[in-house]
Amino acid sequence: MTAPHTDVEQVEAANTAFYEALERGDFEEVASAWLTPSDLGVDESYHDPADTGVVSCVHPGWPVLTGRGEVLRSYALIMANTDYIQFFLTDVHVSVTGDTALVTCTENILSGGPAPEAGEELGPLVGQLVVATNVYRRTPSGWKLWSHHASPVLAEDDDDEDDDTPTPP
Template identity: 25%
Template sequence: MSAPTSTYPSPDDAEQAFYDAFAHSDLEAMMSVWSEDEETVCVHPGGSRFTGLAAIRESWKQLFETGMKFQVRTSSVVKTHSALVAVHSLLQHVSVEGDDTMTPPLITTNVYTRGPRGWQLLVHHTSPAPDTSGLMMQESPRTVH
């Protein structure tokens, strides 16, 4: 495994690189985003937790080897930043190229750390969004005068 050489001046740059690598099924670009810390964690939607770069690399390799091309869009990003850590909570919209099926969004948390190579991904956790279609929205209480 070759050492990553990319540097990311901001968490947003690292996040953009992550989603570009995902959309292009580019394993080397994907791994360049990840922190070299062995405590890295990746959880795919409905899948297992992978800890450490070797396990994370293998999980993405297997996904990319399916030959599917993914279209990825993000929305509803909530960001929290400090000098050394950034947390992005967002909705991830993933579809397979050529499949027009509308899939529900995925809830994603990305944690970035700042180190010698700039900002890098430490944790990527994605879960299926719960089905809220059956929930009734409660109206605000009304006051009658």
């Protein structure tokens, strides 16, 4: 097996682990998926790791969040206010160049709540289609998220006929 293929598999595994941690509401694992200042050689004795702007995140409809403190607070808020979330990732593409990896995917998200107990029906769910770009950096402890950017996919409206194709008589 070639090294780049191994890198791609490792990035895919890191990306999958990130989404699975979100589904479980495991804040500690979500936090460990993100780069820390020490991962990049920033001396934390001189810089507050919560404020060092080494990571960034854009959730659909949110402004850019910069720094571990802001990014991790956003995930804590999302987890605290979401009873149930499940990601079905499609169109996953991984590209690795050196110590940086780019993952693009479509997040098919089901959310709502609460999660059903055994034998119970699932309550009302909301589906959302989101495209995401995740940038990873290689660290001594594995691939870590550097940036996450997600944007909703707008549904096509059948009533809108914005194309210039003439309608047959």
